[in-house]
Amino acid sequence: MTDQLAHLVDSSNNFRFLVEPALLLAGDAAMAELYMDSDPDASMSKARRFGETMAKRLIEQAGMDHKKNGEQFRRIEALARAGIIPQHVQQLFHEIRKAGNEAVHNHSGDRRKARAVVTFCFELGAWWYQAETGKKISHTYTPPATPTGPSPFQDALKDIEIQLAQLQAKFDRFNQFRDSDLELSAVTLTATDPPGEYGLLKGSVVLDLKLRNIGGQPAILHRATFHIRDAVSLWPDYLVHFRPYEELWLRGALFASATYNLALPDPEEAAGSHHNLDLSQEIGPAGTDRFHIQLGIPPTMDTLIYLLHFDLRYNASGTITSPAIAVAHPPGSQLVTPDAIRRDLHEFCQAVHEVRDAIDREMTARGLPLPDWHNNPPTSRADLPANLLAVDGNGLGFSMSGAYQVNSAFWNPQGSLTQRLQDIQNYCTRIVNVITDADICHESLLWLLGPAQDILAQLPALRAEFSAPEKAVAVQNSPRFPRRQRQAPPTARGQHLGNLDAPDPTRNTTKAGRNAVNEDRHPEDTP
Incomplete structure (x- = not known):
């Protein structure tokens, strides 16, 4: 902790108890207290960040998905639904959130509200400190005297702001990279391969997938779920040769040979269906990977067309969804005029x-x-x-x-x-x-x-x-x-x-x- 930030937090009788478990919380609370008379909007903005940082810590400690709870309102409600925060703490979080939003967007300049919000920060900090350390704060909040001259920290405020911003960035990076976080960089439809190339057989379409793990933990891909929205059998003569008889034939069976291979159903049975494919891929932190998924097409004289997308499941609850993809095999069929x-x-x-x-x-x-x-x-x-x-x-x-x-x-x-x-x-x-x-x-x-x-x-x-x-x-x-x-x-x-x-x-x-x-x-x- 630098001398400027140490001196600021230590000078706050109300918030110095937060220093040991959470310097960032202590610094934001002390800054909110410092600004509440000279710049009420800045004070409530610091208080809002204090509430957001505390909610993020609680989300992280509870093992909840921070990406699904990316806004403060959602964080607060998720914590309340999970029983992690009681009702009065939920209300404190919301009061700080709303006052901070109003200060940022409307610039109210309300000193009375700023003083009330700083008091809420003390109450919230006292609850969190007891939950975190098991120790109860013995003193109550004591409003500091209204300053009569320039703040003793006036010359150090710029450096303190920079130090708090660095602590905030470090905290955010820690939360971002704590979990694995996959991105689907590209999905490419490759041409149908002749026998021998990539070890694939005819009667298939290959999806070339490229992924990147932007998180800080390994991502274990374990399942792909394909959702077929529609499927059409494109027979060139379907629109003509309106005949009073039917020539019958049977489709052959699919032989799968790829590492990841999914047999697509006949078009008549495909629309609205879902098909799971087990995967076993690991992508390390900040790593990339590329693999193929072969979609087996029922052998046919027609061109079979499928509109689909897929979900890739990784770790306990991670999911990424592909764009909509239209595949056709064998290509080349045309419609009549x-x-x-x-x-x-x-x-x-x-x-x-x-x-x-x-x-x-x-x-x-x-x-x-x-x-x-x-x-x-x-x-x-x-x-x-x-x-x-x-x-x-x-x-x-x-x-x-x-x-x-x-x-x-x-x-x-x-x-x-x-x-x-x-x-x-x-x-x-x-x-x-x-x-x-x-x-x-x-x-x-x-x-x-x-x-x-x-x-x-x-x-x-x-x-x-x-x-x-x-x-x-x-x-x-x-x-x-x-x-x-x-x-x-x-x-x-x-x-x-x-x-x-x-x-x-x-x-x-x-x-x-x-x-x-x-x-x-x-x-x-x-x-």
Whole structure:
């Protein structure tokens, strides 16, 4: 302790008892007492720092998180909730805090308030001293006499202020570096690595993490929790090839080989899910570290897109959260144009028209009355006679040999077109949201943003164009959409009924949808 600061504190009969356990507290209290008549605002400002320093010491001694209680109000309330300070001490803390804030912001210059606040500091110091040392202060606060001339410390005040500032800085550094404190310096999406590089297999995306420990204790990373906000399977042909059959295939299993490896779920099951990954990393005080987390993507012919973020857990309660990340694998898939979607919907309408023609021809050949397609069309299979080959196909289901079987889209073409356009809107909206919501994005996804937005911009025009199925079917004979030549429908079982590429408005690429398609078929009808 320097001579100037020692002399100041020793001259205060009220606060010299604080010297041994806490010089900084004693110095701030003595300065608050010194200034309370000559500069009341400075006095209350010193008193505020006295209260803040004491609260910080109590937070530290209780092992509480000083980062979560970074403001004086929060410190006081946290200490009260934990039962560390009684109610009257809580009130003293708040009175000192509020008076100090008013002095700093409003410059009240209130001597009476400054004297009261210094008294609060004595009461708070006496309580803390007894709690800290087990000794009770025997004397009460005695207000010093009002000075009649210049302060004997006038010439030393500048040096005392510097010494107190140095003590405060030392105290703050001690608290800052007492715990480990991690920063996530950078998160980089690396390109998918070929076999051999980094020891990784295909079917993965690698996160390159760089961290820094700005604290004074080692940080032990023990867990990463990944939160998947959304996931989309980007199949280039999803927006076209609206077919009345489904080609089924299965995804393969993920083989993990990286040091830190997390298998991401299928997109159908991913949105809103959380996945834990155990870590074992230690970063020393003021140290840095870099490691990879491999995100295993289910093997697929599609591009799978995930929007996610992760939390890194370290020590007992430390957490750092990453920015939002959009990953895609394998990259390179593209969206079709709005014109391609328009052509595909016209082909669907043409297919409906041609199947109706085939039904009319078959019923005419059997001498049956024709359906009224315009005013009272059939709405289900039960509305037409049994054993119509134009409706039921050849009993072999869908195959590339040319057989077909109508589905629910045929019975409600207008509703199917409406639903198809809504599905396209939902699909493209999800792609746009995944890309725009991400802070870190795979480069290939940026190429999809413009095409997805173009499709969304054209949807109102497509809805107007396909507002009535008969209107859409009639367009098939226009020069832009020439009507395709199809084979005549069969008149006997086993013959082919028309072309097989009629689009399917009930297309469902989800796993559940594929299962539903299979359940609707007879076992013999599965291709």
